[in-house]
Amino acid sequence: MSITPEDVAHTAKLAQLELTEAEIERFCRELGRITEYMAQLSEAITGDEPSEPVLPLIKDAQALRDDVVVPSFDQKTALSQAPDSKDGFFRVPKVIG
Amino acid sequence: MADALGSGATSAPALTDAHLDRIAARRDVNAYINVTGEMAKVAAATAAQSRDLPLAGIPIAIKDNITVEGVPCTCGSRMLEHWIAPYDAAVVERLKSAGAVILGKTNCDEFAMGSSNENSYFGPVQNPNAPGRVPGGSSGGSAAAVADFQAAAALGSDTGGSVRLPAAFCGVVGLKPTYGAVSRWGLVAFASSLDQVGVLGRTVDDTRRVFEVIRGYDPKDSTSMRDIPVEPIPETLTIGLPREYYGDGLDPEVRRAVTGTAQALQAAGHRLVDVSLPNSPYTIAAYYIICCAEASANLARYDGVKYGYRSASTQDLSSMYGRTRSEGFGMEVKRRILLGTYVLSAGYFDAYYATAQKVRARIAADFTDAFKTIDCLLTPTAPTCAFKLGEKLDDPLAMYLMDIYTTSVNLAGLPAISIPCGRSSAGLPIGAQIIGRPFEENLILSLASEVEERVGGSNNVS
Incomplete structure (x- = not known):
């Protein structure tokens, strides 16, 4: 399964990354090599084996905490590090051109 | 250090000042992204009044992907260069309550992704043992700070070896606890099913003292475990040597040091057993x-x-x-x-993904099977010693393969420790890794102490 520049460009779009032509070319080469290496996993798994929850540790630990209301960040704190905000809202560039 | 403080041989403010001076004099190591000198001085003055706390006055560094309230938390990234953490991570809260003095935030690979600390927006970290070589990653700043006496101990995070690999490269101790042993609240997420906060120290005892403070259940992390029973440690241990970890690609000097460590433990009365973890080739x-x-x-x-x-x-x-x-x-x-x-x-x-999850289950099962007959495993931490800055930057796959002995531990959620076990002919530190059953940190720490006594432990540059 080789990776084409089109694959990289499509994946970058899905991941909301804007790449230059040079980056696409570089990632195409690197990801091609890495995924080729990863393809060896198909030798490890033959036939259908169920994919069980991997870590029994995690399964046992899934205890939800009590649903108690506790103080959280106020609006001012939540907005304090936004690149742009106004009147208690996050502000972003226009969505529809 | 705690003993010196307790006996009054030094004071918390003096110790903190000495560390801040050292950090300032050694900026070229680039171990820290932000130094919190003023906060540290205030904490040291307070600690001087509360000497009975477990870490009173002990100066500790925090990897810059763990939040400290009011301090930038950059994760080594331009993305968060100016982000000020609005709260303390659970582990930081625990350190503060135990009287620890936080010196600052240490350099790391961006979002903890890397094995050499060269992926930081704030520049690479130098290995204090060998300038021009990498400290290992991704907690490279934490390991370098501890090795270079710029902190008594440090917190790091370990997703695939990011505490143990830099510990090995810098000649310090690095503990990666069991998944769920330490709260991840306030650790910036990279890969949530693998991430765990770990400890770097110059001795096993220092490492243990910090771990005992940060471990424990936290209602804010649903994967943290409560009521973990402490198992007694048998006097004589059966130590497995997984043959897949001693195969091709292992540097002969590293092999000699780790095998020598195994023999020293055998001479001390422990039993060595050859074991197999057959799915190891698929780990990376x-x-x-x-x-x-x-x-x-x-x-x-x-x-x-x-x-x-x-x-x-x-x-x-x-x-x-x-x-x-x-x-x-x-x-x-x-x-x-x-x-x-x-x-x-x-x-x-x-x-890819579905297959990898199946392989992950198999890798975890390999360990479960092995632990039926052995108490722990002894392996190299890394296939080589610290390499030169820039050496692997153009070959991501070669860089990934540095994690070949450490990532399986995260996939299986196990505890592991890297302990210094000698130096190469070029004087570079070598680390041995001890892997334990879930929540048996006490056992691997105890065996690491024995390695420290018998093989020499850390002897760093000063």
Whole structure:
């Protein structure tokens, strides 16, 4: 399964990354090599084996905490590090051109 | 150090000042991204009044992907260069309550992605043992700070070896606790099913003291465990040597040092057993599929809206997202987001991600089987000693393969420790790794103490 520049460009779009032509070319080469290496996993798994929850540790630990209301960040704190905000809202560039 | 403080041989403020002076004099190591000198002085003055706390006055460094309230938490990224953490991580809260003095935030690979600490927006860290060589990653700043006496101990995070590998390269002790032993609240997420906060110290005892403070249940982390029973440690241990960890690609000097360590433990009365972990060859492939997949989802939150960097040159929302992320993230982070998105995308999911999860289950089962007849495993931490800065930057796969002995531990959720076990002919530190059953940190720490006594432990530059 080789990776084409089109694959990289499509994946970058899905991941909301804007790449230059040079980056696409570089990632195409690197990801091609890495995924080729990863393809060896198909030798490890033959036939259908169920994919069980991997870590029994995690399964046992899934205890939800009590649903108690506790103080959280106020609006001012939540907005304090936004690149742009106004009147208690996050502000972003226009969505529809 | 705690003993010197307790006996009054030194004071907390004097100790903190000495460390701040050392940090200032050794800026060229680039171990710290931000030094919190004023906060440290205040904490030291308070600690001087509360000497009975377990870490009263002990100066500790925090990896810059763990939050400290009111202090920037950059994660080694341009994306978060100016982000001030609004709360303390659970582990930081515990350290503060125990009287520890926080010296600052240490350099690391961007979002903890890397094995050499060269992926930091704030520049690489130098290995204090050998300038011009990498300290290992991703907790490279933490390991370098501890090795270079710029901190008594440090917190790091370990997703695939990021505490143990730099510990080995810098000649210090590095503990990666069991998944669930330590709260991840306030640790910036990279790969949530693998991430765990760890400890770096110059001795096993220092490492243990910090671990005992940070461990324990936290209601804010649903994967943290409560009521973990402490198992008694048998006097004579059966130590497994997994043959797959001593195969091709292992540097002969590292092999000699680790094998020598095994023989020293045998001479001390422990039993050595040859074991097999048959799915080991698939570890790196499974690990990088899973960690990149999780990273691609976790890092979707950096969108230039709520906090962090936003590109100035945008006209509409869509290009704002794309440009912000392209300008805010470095090459390795982009590479992993792309890889993660690719292995999760339609048409490739089964071949990569679903298969990797099955392999992960097999790798965990290999350990469970092995632990039926042995108490722990002894392996090299890394296949080589610290390599030169820049040496592997153009070959991501070669860099990934540095994690060949450490990632299986994260895939299986086990505890492991890297302990110094000698030096190469060039004087570079070598680390041995002890892997234990879930929640048997006490056992691996105890065996690491024996290695320290018998093989020499850490002897760092001063």
